[in-house]
Amino acid sequence: xxxxxxxxxxxxxxxxxxxxxxxxxxxxxxxxxxxxxxxxxxxxxxxxxxxxxxxxxxxxxxxxxxxxxxxxxxxxxxxxxxxxxxxxxxxxxxxxxxxxxxxxxxxxxxxxxxxxxxxxxxxxxxxxxxxxxxxxxxxxxxxxx
Amino acid sequence: xxxxxxxxxxxxxxxxxxxxxxxxxxxxxxxxxxxxxxxxxxxxxxxxxxxxxxxxxxxxxxxxxxxxxxxxxxxxxxxxxxxxxxxxxxxxxxxxxxxxxxxxxxxxxxxxxxxxxxxxxxxxxxxxxxxxxxxxxxxxxxxxxxxxxxxxxxxxxxxxxxxxxxxxxxxxxxxxxxxxxxxxxxxxxxxxxxxxxxxxxxxxxxxxxxxxxxxxxxxxxxxxxxxxxxxxxxxxxxxxxxxxxxxxxxxxxxxxxxxxxxxxxxxxxxxxxxxxxxxxxxxxxxxxxxxxxxxxxxxxxxxxxxxxxxxxxxxxxxxxxxxxxxxxxxxxxxxxxxxxxxxxxxxxxxxxxxxxxxxxxxxxxxxxxxxxxxxxxxxxxxxxxxxxxxxxxxxxxxxxxxxxxxxxxxxxxxxxxxxxxxxxxxxxxxxxxxxxxxxxxxxxxxxxxxxxxxxxxxxxxxxxxxxxxxxxxxxxxxxxxxxxxxxxxxxxxxxxxxxxxxxxxxxxxxxxxxxxxxxxxxxxxxxxxxxxxxxxxxxxxxxxxxxxxxxxxxxxxxxxxxxxxxxxxxxxxxxxxxxxxxxxxxxxxxxxxxxxxxxxxxxxxxxxxxxxxxxxxxxxxxxxxxxxxxxxxxxxxxxx
Numbered sequence: 001x002x003x004x005x006x007x008x009x010x011x012x013x014x015x016x017x018x019x020x021x022x023x024x025x026x027x028x029x030x031x032x033x034x035x036x037x038x039x040x041x042x043x044x045x046x047x048x049x050x051x052x053x054x055x056x057x058x059x060x061x062x063x064x065x066x067x068x069x070x071x072x073x074x075x076x077x078x079x080x081x082x083x084x085x086x087x088x089x090x091x092x093x094x095x096x097x098x099x100x101x102x103x104x105x106x107x108x109x110x111x112x113x114x115x116x117x118x119x120x121x122x123x124x125x126x127x128x129x130x131x132x133x134x135x136x137x138x139x140x141x142x143x144x145x
Numbered sequence: 146x147x148x149x150x151x152x153x154x155x156x157x158x159x160x161x162x163x164x165x166x167x168x169x170x171x172x173x174x175x176x177x178x179x180x181x182x183x184x185x186x187x188x189x190x191x192x193x194x195x196x197x198x199x200x201x202x203x204x205x206x207x208x209x210x211x212x213x214x215x216x217x218x219x220x221x222x223x224x225x226x227x228x229x230x231x232x233x234x235x236x237x238x239x240x241x242x243x244x245x246x247x248x249x250x251x252x253x254x255x256x257x258x259x260x261x262x263x264x265x266x267x268x269x270x271x272x273x274x275x276x277x278x279x280x281x282x283x284x285x286x287x288x289x290x291x292x293x294x295x296x297x298x299x300x301x302x303x304x305x306x307x308x309x310x311x312x313x314x315x316x317x318x319x320x321x322x323x324x325x326x327x328x329x330x331x332x333x334x335x336x337x338x339x340x341x342x343x344x345x346x347x348x349x350x351x352x353x354x355x356x357x358x359x360x361x362x363x364x365x366x367x368x369x370x371x372x373x374x375x376x377x378x379x380x381x382x383x384x385x386x387x388x389x390x391x392x393x394x395x396x397x398x399x400x401x402x403x404x405x406x407x408x409x410x411x412x413x414x415x416x417x418x419x420x421x422x423x424x425x426x427x428x429x430x431x432x433x434x435x436x437x438x439x440x441x442x443x444x445x446x447x448x449x450x451x452x453x454x455x456x457x458x459x460x461x462x463x464x465x466x467x468x469x470x471x472x473x474x475x476x477x478x479x480x481x482x483x484x485x486x487x488x489x490x491x492x493x494x495x496x497x498x499x500x501x502x503x504x505x506x507x508x509x510x511x512x513x514x515x516x517x518x519x520x521x522x523x524x525x526x527x528x529x530x531x532x533x534x535x536x537x538x539x540x541x542x543x544x545x546x547x548x549x550x551x552x553x554x555x556x557x558x559x560x561x562x563x564x565x566x567x568x569x570x571x572x573x574x575x576x577x578x579x580x581x582x583x584x585x586x587x588x589x590x591x592x593x594x595x596x597x598x599x600x601x602x603x604x605x606x607x608x609x610x611x612x613x614x615x616x617x618x619x620x621x622x623x624x625x626x627x628x629x630x631x632x633x634x635x636x637x638x639x640x641x642x643x644x645x646x647x648x649x650x651x652x653x654x655x656x657x658x659x660x661x662x663x664x665x666x667x668x669x670x671x672x673x674x675x676x677x678x679x680x681x682x683x684x685x686x687x688x689x690x691x692x693x694x695x696x697x698x699x700x701x702x703x704x705x706x707x708x709x710x711x712x713x714x715x716x717x718x719x720x721x722x723x724x725x726x727x728x729x730x731x732x733x734x735x736x737x738x739x740x741x742x743x744x745x746x747x748x749x750x751x752x753x754x755x756x757x758x759x760x761x762x763x764x765x766x767x768x769x770x771x772x773x774x775x776x777x778x779x780x781x782x783x784x785x
Contacts, residue, residue: 020608082627131359
């Protein structure tokens with residue numbers, strides 16, 4: 001299994017590029033999520049098939065590629081649930097609210113959950129500065145502010 | 146401490162090192178009084194434990210580990226067999242919605258806002274609130290609101306005399322707000338409260354020790370939406386209008402670094418007040434554990450579970466002669482061993498919170514009854530401030546999940562002539578999005594992915610939803626009800642100590658308060674939102690995601706996209722009250738105005754268990770004020 005394929009598929013599925021999201025996903029975190037999903041997810045055994053399917057379609061033109069993702073991955077009874085778990089791993093940092101059973105968690109990944117990025121917020125227990133909460137987050141796009 | 150074998154081990158024995166016990170120990174220790182504190186859970190823990198709790202929260206959602214020798218209500222989950230709860234009383238006993246006591250008792254004019262009567266929400270009719278058994282107690286995870294009770298909270302019966310049809314009646318405190326006001330000032334100084342302005346009729350003789358914690362951007366947006374329309378809430382019980390506006394909440398967190406010389410920093414907005422502040426900018430009682438130890442007069446005995454109050458029944462004034470306890474250890478495999486002990490003093494203070502105080506007393510024989518229970522009120526009148534939640538998607542971004550969990554409140558509905566008919570409510574304005582009602586920010590991505598979204602459409606939808614979230618919780622007032630109570634169960638914990646059995650439900654006064662509060666919260670969001678559409682939801686934890694289930698019958702006919710959500714069912718507030726109530730009459734109360742147990746000259750019971758009625762203020766500040774008042778009483782007594 002190629003972690004680069006896992007990363008490129010993940011970046012497409014979570015919505016990169018989008019406002020608030022980082023330009024790229026972290027390879028170390030990607031390896032952790034991939035390994036954990038293989039280890040504990042009921043659909044883990046389909047990870048090879050998921051990445052090989054992605055490898056075939058990833059270089060298609062965007063419209064065709066997106067249609068292929070829907071047809072061959074998201075609507076597939078085995079690959080669809082696994083792809084959704086990939087998305088939620090990145091958004092939730094494997095928080096207990098993530099779908100399915102508990103993987104072996106690491107508190108460090110809590111802070112990397114993409115929910116904090118798109119909420120223009122921050123994970124708990126990150127000391128910032130007194131009173132910052134009185135004004136909108138400076139990183140929020142102007143149209144939101 | 147003495148070569149005389151008949152001499153007591155110390156002057157004062159305190160059971161429990163939470164906010165009441167720690168402040169009392171510090172105060173007495175600083176006056177030269179020799180104190181021993183028994184703490185059921187671990188003793189003083191440092192910053193390592195603080196970060197470990199937060200890490201545990203991040204990976205499991207459960208910050209504080211299960212300790213079999215010091216179980217509490219939230220271990221594993223509310224209905225865990227580790228902690229026994231009786232089936233809740235059936236609804237008919239409380240009367241149907243709209244039940245009337247007589248011609249002058251009107252039916253509930255807010256019955257369409259009722260949130261606790263569907264079959265599904267019946268399942269939630271358990272005592273849902275929790276506490277902590279370790280040095281520092283529940284202040285590890287208190288929100289930090291340091292709010293005074295109102296003068297009428299002390300005189301509910303004589304001011305409004307509510308007589309709801311379930312027979313519940315209010316009780317006045319034997320002390321007034323004016324009596325406690327100086328102690329409130331001292332408690333605010335001891336805890337370190339940041340605030341501004343008088344809250345309702347709670348007059349002040351001293352300023353707040355620190356300037357206020359800034360209100361959040363979300364608070365300011367909500368306030369702008371309300372004040373722009375001069376919003377009011379029309380109370381249908383009394384045909385009276387109440388203003389709807391926000392005030393900064395007085396908070397026990399530092400707006401000034403190291404304001405009292407104890408080294409605690411200024412609040413950095415870690416958004417982690419619950420489960421615990423990572424930098425101790427928020428007060429917790431471990432500060433007073435430290436300060437007590439530094440006096441050199443206070444010994445803390447951790448992992449020491451008090452299980453019996455010993456009494457000499459041969460003497461007329463029934464003096465307490467010792468506290469029996471078990472000192473426990475857990476080996477690497479979690480196996481518990483324990484050794485028995487007895488500690489003796491001149492004066493004994495139970496400060497182990499309303500459930501554990503009651504359990505300890507009920508497990509302590511005293512002739513034909515149990516200690517301090519000549520009134521048969523020990524354990525009775527168990528109460529909380531049940532919480533109704535309404536949450537909304539605002540028209541403009543609110544940018545929550547930033548800063549302290551709450552920085553503002555809506556105070557006007559904490560008092561009024563409506564209290565003749567229904568309980569009051571205090572609104573806590575959240576900065577934590579839909580975390581409380583739904584478990585966000587994790588619920589929203591799970592829900593949207595479950596709907597088939599992925600890619601930029603998903604990222605945009607998650608962002609739009611999370612940035613526009615807002616939430617209000619209303620903490621309402623119950624009346625004392627003798628059938629809601631702590632008793633001893635037939636189950637024993639690993640130390641062989643009977644576990645408490647809790648019987649709890651929402652009385653009519655509280656239920657009416659919940660309905661009116663939902664109406665008020667819906668009114669707030671209707672005022673803020675251009676095209677409001679209300680939906681009633683309940684939630685079941687059927688799987689790891691939880692499932693939000695719209696109340697289909699109730700939502701029938703609703704058109705448009707819902708943006709105001711009423712959460713059916715109610716939540717516990719963490720405010721455990723009423724199990725050893727204060728009063729002048731030994732026949733109807735357990736402690737007197739000094740929190741001294743009727744019938745025992747040398748026994749005091751501290752904490753919100755002493756409250757005869759409950760108001761709507763978060764209890765910790767009042768617990769601290771009462772502890773300081775009792776410290777003076779005890780020190781005078783020891784000097785005599």
